[in-house]
Amino acid sequence: MKIRYLASVAAIALAGLPAMVRAQEAGPATPASADQTATPLRSFDPAYFTQFAPRTALDMVRQIPGFSIAEGEDRRGLGQVSSNVLINGERFSGKSNDAVSELGRIGAANVIRIELIDGATLNLPGLTGQVVNIVSKVDSLTGQFRYSPRVRFRRTDPQLLNGEVSVSGKAGKIAYTLSLANNSFRNGNAGTERVLDAAGNVTDRRYEELYVNGDEPRIAAGIKYTGDTGQIGNLNLAYQRRWVRITEDSDGEVVRDRDYLETEKENNYEIGGDYLFPLWGGNLKLIGLRRFEHSPFFTRIFLDFEDRRPREGNSLATRIDETETIARAEYGWKAGKADWQFSLEGAINKLDTDAELKLLDTAGRFNPVPLPGSDATVEEKRAEIGLSYGRPLSSNLTLQTSIGGEYSQIMQSGPNGLTRSFIRPKGFVSLAWKPVQSLDLSLRLQRDVGQLNFFDFVASADLGAENQNSGNPDLVPQQSWNIDFQATKNLGALGSINAKAFVNFVEDIVDQVPIGATGEAPGNIDSATIWGVSIDSTFKMDVIGWTGVRFDIDYTYRKSSLPDPLTGINRRISGDLIHEFSAEFRYDIPGGNWAVGANYFDFSQADEVRLSQLAEFPIDGGDLGFYVENKDVRGLTVRLGLSNLIGTNEAFRRTFYVARRDGPVAFVEDRDRFFGPVVRLDINGSF
Structure with a gap:
């Protein structure tokens, strides 16, 4: 049955081979490149960005009206593009590469132009809506x-080691980029x-202090060959290392004091590559990826009580190894006005984990206790x-x-281990329509298969x-049926508005479900619905005489609904985003290098729901900040901000x-913590 199903899909693909053979008669095809992408909606040359004095391609992309960089969720394999950014007509090779980092390594002087394209007009499955191509x-x-660097005013060490340096060059047919970066956080x-x-009634009042310190140094290299x-x-x-140390002190007035420690010392690497070459009138692209991550975690808690009962405590040491190996082949060809692509992909994902839980006895010694099901290997x-x-x-x-x-x-593996297999259909159809010169519409219907989190098995x-x-x-x-609609209105010199709407009909969505009489775990719920809208807009005030003034306003609203497995009443997905709003005012003072x-x-986000707990995140107000920027401080761009x-x-x-959430309340923890203003300094330069 499985073989017959995949064979039938292959037969459909092979039906397009006659068109491929006819395409051979027209001569060899040229690989897709920046100069051969679909007709752009708009094209921006470097002069458009002069007033912002950009240092990198990232600085440029951030000033494109009505456009926001989107990093998709964790992709299942390499088949579909998740980012809305291309470089010279190509998507990023690999999975850990993010658009912000990649664009930050391209100097503004190396950018020829930036094209804004409707993704549905490109022969790159997975793209829809607005896409930028950096030429x-x-x-x-x-x-x-x-x-x-960043400094929080209160109770936080200064963050002094955050930054990146990269070098790009070319030697013959080889172009290369080397980078060394550190993502540092002191929260x-x-x-x-x-x-x-x-x-x-208040039964205890605790004063708590939390410190989260971490560094993520990463060294990376990219090499490109053009024949x-x-x-x-x-x-x-x-290659990346990750060090995290979390401490929390909780001093209670009545019941107890709590000393919490958590550490992580991770290392990971990724090797990815692709090679495209002409073959039989089309282009064959071979792609490979290998990722590995080793993550040892350690957590320890001590509890000291006001009534002088013996100290309590526990500790948990967890070792997690994750690997992903992917091989993929894509063959694309052109037949008349049509673009075809046939693809095959194979992948092996593996999680290997073990954990040791210990409890503190009255003599002050930690003794192991069972944690059934925590030692396991999951492989797909x-x-x-x-x-x-x-x-x-049409045109x-x-x-x-x-x-x-x-x-x-x-x-x-393990005492509850199972081996199961699945066949999942997938695909999409999308349309891009330009009814008038200043309006672009796109509609997409997709059958999607989600990515499992292997930690949910253990x-x-x-x-x-x-x-x-x-x-x-x-x-x-x-699995889900996804419908996406996007409309982009070009306002000319005034700016741009990009509006999106979507609805997803999900099957077997993962949320917390009961396991046995008292247990719980992530599990499948038959169905859920998710819908939402978002607007990305830019308004430039030069046309009304406010030279150098610009407003960017973005808003997202998301609603989800699923039947609660405990009560049967519909609720939002646990922890799901409800709304997100951001706005920026910028004034580039004419005739100088200053901007303010x-x-x-x-x-806001939905409550996090467990079978015996309900967590709420009441947020009063948002993050307001100001900044001042000078675009030429001895050749550097320097911005000082306060948020x-x-x-x-x-x-x-x-x-x-x-017991369960549908029964009586035991107690409530109500927390309100502050961290004060944050000073931000950004220094950017080129050499």
Whole structure:
């Protein structure tokens, strides 16, 4: 049955081979490049960005009216593009590469132009809506650097080691980029937490201080080969270390004091590459990826009580190894006005984990206790086949469609281990329509298969949150029908408005479900609905005489609904985003190098729901900040900013129930913590 299904998909793909053979008669095809992409909606040359004095391609993209860089969720394999950014007509090779980092390594002097394109007009499955293509070149050795220290006013060490330096160059047919970066964070907060009984009476009041310190140094290299007859090869290498230390002190007035410690010492690497070359009148692209991550975690808690009972404590040491190996082949060809692509992909994903839980005895010694289901190996083997087709239906209407399917086998070791296999159809159809010169519309219908989180299969404990999940070997990947609509209105010199709307009908969505009489774990719920709208807009005030003034306003609203597995009443997906709003005012003072601005951001999220707890995140106000920027301080761009000026706190309220959430309340933790204003300094330069 499985073989017959995949064979039928292959037969559909092979039906397009006669068109491929006819295409051979027209001579060899040239690989897709920046100069051969679809007709742009708009094209921006470097002169458009002069007033912002950009240092990198990232600085340029951030000033494109009505456009925001989108990084998609964790992709299943390499089949579809998740980012809305291309470089010279190509998507990023690899999975850990993010658009912001990549664009920050391209010097503004190397950018020829930036094209704004409707993704449905490109022969790149997965793209829809607005996409930017950075047309760039590297003729000589260039470099970029960024230094971004941060200081919180209260109870937090200064963040002094955040930045990046990169070098790009070319030697013959080889272009290369080397980078060294560190993502450093020094966060923390402090405040009072009250403990209330079921009647709302305060039973304890605790003063708590949290410190979160971490560094993520990363070294990366990208190498690109361009041959004389259309060959293009990319090799990307990256290695990263991650150190995190979290401490929390909680001093209670009545019941107890709590000392919390959590550490992580991770290392990971990624090797990815692709090679495209002309073959049989089309282009064959071979892609490979190998990722590995080793993550040892350690958590320890001590509790000291006011009534002088013996100290209590526990510790958890967890070792996690994750690997992902992917091989993919894509063959694309042109037949008349149509673009075809046939693809095959194979992948092996693996999670290997073990954990040791210990409890402190009355003599002050830690002794091991069982944590059933925490030592396990989960592995998925997956094969995917697909065929995509795109062509213009008229001068202002373009079609892109894809059909395919995947076969996957999931194996889990351990006492509750299972081996299961699935066949999932997938594909999409999208239309891009330009009814008038200043308006672009796109519509997309997609059958999507979600990415499983292997940690959901394994029993786990979160000592900090005092939660525990049972292992659930019965999980299956979620599937959904997704409908997306996007409209972009070009306002000319005034700016641009980009509006999006979507609705997803999800099957087997993953949320917390009961396991046995008292346990719980991530599990599948039959169905859920998710819909939302968003607007990205830019308004430039030069046309009304406010020279140099610009407003950027973005808003997203998202609503989800699923039947609660405990009560049967519909609720939002646990922890789902509800709304997000951001606005920026910027004034580039004419005739000089100075700019000033202000920005505001806030968001809200749904309650996090467990079977015996309910966590709420009440947020009062958002993050308001101001900045001043000089675009030429001895050749550098320097920005000094101050944020969190209205004192947004980090509030949290968690309700514990005697048994299940549909029963009586046991007690409530109500927390309100502050961290004060934040000073930000950004120094950017080129060499």
